[in-house]
Amino acid sequence: MEYAGEQRLFRFANKLHGWTHRAFLPRSGAAALSRAKQGLLVGNVTVIGAQWGDEGKGKIVDWLASRADMVVRFQGGHNAGHTLVVGDQTYKLSLLPSGIVRGTPSVIGNGVVLDPWALKAEVERLSEQGVEVTPQVLRIAETCPLILPIHRDLDGLREDASGAGKIGTTRRGIGPAYEDKVGRRAIRVCDLAHLGELGPLLDRLCAHHDALRAGFREPPVDRDRLLHDLAEIADFVLPFAGPVWRDLDEARGRGRRILFEGAQGVLLDVDHGTYPFVTSSNTVAGTTGSGSGMGPGAAGFVLGIAKAYTTRVGSGPFPTEQDNDIGQKLGERGHEFGTVTGRKRRCGWFDAVLVRQAVAVSGVTGVALTKLDVLDGFETVKICIGYRIGGERFDYLPPHAADQMRVEPVYEEIEGWPGSTRGARSWADLPARAIKYVRRVEELIRCPVALVSTSPERDDTILVRDPFAG
Ligand code: GDP
Numbered sequence: 133m134e135y136a137g138e139q140r141l142f143r144f145a146n147k148l149h150g151w152t153h154r155a156f157l158p159r160s161g162a163a164a165l166s167r168a169k170q171g172l173l174v175g176n177v178t179v180i181g182a183q184w185g186d187e188g189k190g191k192i193v194d195w196l197a198s199r200a201d202m203v204v205r206f207q208g209g210h211n212a213g214h215t216l217v218v219g220d221q222t223y224k225l226s227l228l229p230s231g232i233v234r235g236t237p238s239v240i241g242n243g244v245v246l247d248p249w250a251l252k253a254e255v256e257r258l259s260e261q262g263v264e265v266t267p268q269v270l271r272i273a274e275t276c277p278l279i280l281p282i283h284r285d286l287d288g289l290r291e292d293a294s295g296a297g298k299i300g301t302t303r304r305g306i307g308p309a310y311e312d313k314v315g316r317r318a319i320r321v322c323d324l325a326h327l328g329e330l331g332p333l334l335d336r337l338c339a340h341h342d343a344l345r346a347g348f349r350e351p352p353v354d355r356d357r358l359l360h361d362l363a364e365i366a367d368f369v370l371p372f373a374g375p376v377w378r379d380l381d382e383a384r385g386r387g388r389r390i391l392f393e394g395a396q397g398v399l400l401d402v403d404h405g406t407y408p409f410v411t412s413s414n415t416v417a418g419t420t421g422s423g424s425g426m427g428p429g430a431a432g433f434v435l436g437i438a439k440a441y442t443t444r445v446g447s448g449p450f451p452t453e454q455d456n457d458i459g460q461k462l463g464e465r466g467h468e469f470g471t472v473t474g475r476k477r478r479c480g481w482f483d484a485v486l487v488r489q490a491v492a493v494s495g496v497t498g499v500a501l502t503k504l505d506v507l508d509g510f511e512t513v514k515i516c517i518g519y520r521i522g523g524e525r526f527d528y529l530p531p532h533a534a535d536q537m538r539v540e541p542v543y544e545e546i547e548g549w550p551g552s553t554r555g556a557r558s559w560a561d562l563p564a565r566a567i568k569y570v571r572r573v574e575e576l577i578r579c580p581v582a583l584v585s586t587s588p589e590r591d592d593t594i595l596v597r598d599p600f601a602g
């Protein structure tokens with residue numbers, strides 16, 4: 133058995149030779165070497181959402197990926213929906229790291245929950261668009277827990293039974309899969325190479341799920357069917373699987389630039405978000421280390437992505453929501469429909485209180501402000517600068533959902549700008565009042581703006597401070 137295991141590792145190493153070769157070539161001679169000797173992680177960048185997701189992370193990761201040696205997903209699953217626009221092509225990614233479109237070596241870390249059938253479908257979809265995802269460019273952690281059809285079932289059954297407590301999940305089985313991970317009954321990627329030894333794990337898994345399913349009047353888990361389906365998909369997944377932590381350790385040693393791609397946003401973080409209306413993973417930058425196997429210093433420059441206004445999909449509190457003509461206009465101008473579920477996104481004004489909180493809890497170094505162009509043509513724009521509950525003022529979002537529902541935003545009103553910011557690629561292309569808006573946002577969130585995005589197109593981006601320069 134041991135020998136077979138070693139042989140398998142050896143095969144992976146060989147398959148990956150091309151991949152590691154490209155990923156691990158020294159970048160800039162002496163500087164990279166001395167960095168590597170010191171074991172420093174200067175040059176890593178982490179992109180996270182600073183609101184409720186859909187801030188434009190995919191576009192920014194794609195833009196930065198040209199200068200990264202690797203792009204790493206470290207949490208979430210195919211609940212993410214990242215849209216990249218390159219010329220006349222639009223790519224929609226849910227599970228694959230956005231660097232894949234440029235052919236940048238990409239990694240799915242152990243912190244991700246992986247639906248192997250969704251992975252196959254996404255790889256096939258990209259292939260139809262001319263992007264080949266091979267084991268030379270994609271590596272998946274052997275320790276990733278799998279999302280199974282029973283997780284998807286449970287997600288839907290629970291949502292339908294939850295009445296007013298419905299979260300509005302993507303119904304993709306994310307929550308149930310993470311529950312099984314911490315419940316120590318998950319089937320993981322490495323189990324696909326040990327299907328003959330799955331018995332005891334399946335006993336644990338089914339003991340749990342059969343009881344839950346009975347409560348919903350569903351039949352017990354069909355173990356034979358599950359094993360058959362896993363055996364069928366294993367051949368597709370296993371060539372991508374490997375000891376990701378070791379690749380990353382080697383990359384660190386060589387001073388490589390690693391770009392971490394977050395999914396969702398800080399306000400959907402299971403600890404720091406608007407609980408219980410959150411996702412089931414930690415979305416903050418601190419998760420990069422545990423979700424990839426790189427240790428606490430992995431994150432490097434933390435780039436928080438925030439829209440110039442706010443959106444949210446699914447249920448839960450949203451203090452600056454505009455359920456009126458303004459929200460309608462923001463939604464239409466910003467094409468605010470979910471990438472994954474097609475649901476209409478709720479829209480509202482920029483909430484500086486929330487982004488300031490996200491910046492603090494996630495240790496954001498600089499912010500990328502996206503979709504500034506969507507605010508073009510508004511006579512006045514509003515920014516939320518504080519909250520009131522009854523007579524009491526809050527400069528943060530209180531933790532209880534009932535209080536979060538009750539908060540009244542305190543707004544600052546700012547004059548809109550004439551003309552267009554769309555497609556701007558330098559400050560000089562922006563109307564003075566648009567610059568004033570960006571500067572005011574910076575002040576209120578207490579964090580500098582490192583990038584401004586002015587259209588979905590890859591290169592319509594203003595660079596203020598290069599995250600890779602630290
Ligand atoms: P993600 O989940 O954070 O990657 O964001 P999504 O891709 O789900 O949603 C962002 C949407 O806004 C996508 O359709 C992008 O193409 C689009 N987008 C990104 N940046 C900009 C921008 O600066 N202006 C406009 N108008 N659209 C943008």
Ligand code: IMO
Pocket residue numbers: 181184185186187211212213214299300301302303304305306307394395396397400409410411412445446447471
């Ligand atoms: P990206 O990466 C926006 C939301 C769902 C729901 C809640 C829980 O594209 O920004 P889940 O299926 O994760 O259990 O759903 O989280 N949600 C997102 N909202 N963008 C996302 O990802 C999201 N991923 C999950 O709508 O409210």
Ligand code: MG
Pocket residue numbers: 185186187212213214215471
């Ligand atoms: Mg999205």
